[in-house]
Amino acid sequence: MKRSKGELEFASQLRTLNFLGWEEEYVFLKPRRFRFDFAWPVHMIAVEIEGGTYTRGRHVTGTGFAKDCEKYNLATLNDWSVYRFTTQMVKDGTAIGFMHGFLGIKLCDA
Secondary structure, three states: OOOOHHHHHHHHHHHHOEOOOOOEEEEEEEOEEEEEEEEEOOOEEEEEOOOOOOOOHHHHOOOHHHHHHHHHHHHOOOOEEEEEEEEEHHHHOHHHHHHHHHHHHHOOOO
16 A cells, blocks of 8 residues: 555654554454554554645545544544544654654653
8 A cells, every 4th residue: 555755754753763563554443444554553552644634635525534533433442542643743743742752651662
């Protein structure tokens, strides 16, 4: 599957800060085949990069938004914590800063 620029950049940032145990395109609900952009399955933590927020991408269409709501609600019902960031938040460091600042102890090799 082709990765977005935001996803590629976030993966690079995770590697730079020595985040451990993460997987890309992690299938978390097999019967439905829902995937997280990034997941730490041991900790039940996921990150979604919401691309196209300013260019009418899939995440902001009516159908795309409804499917995302279903996915995130099912994730929560299955005990996942899902953190959502826009591509801009990845580019300006907000996303990795949040993950490192609040979850770094749990997810990094510090």
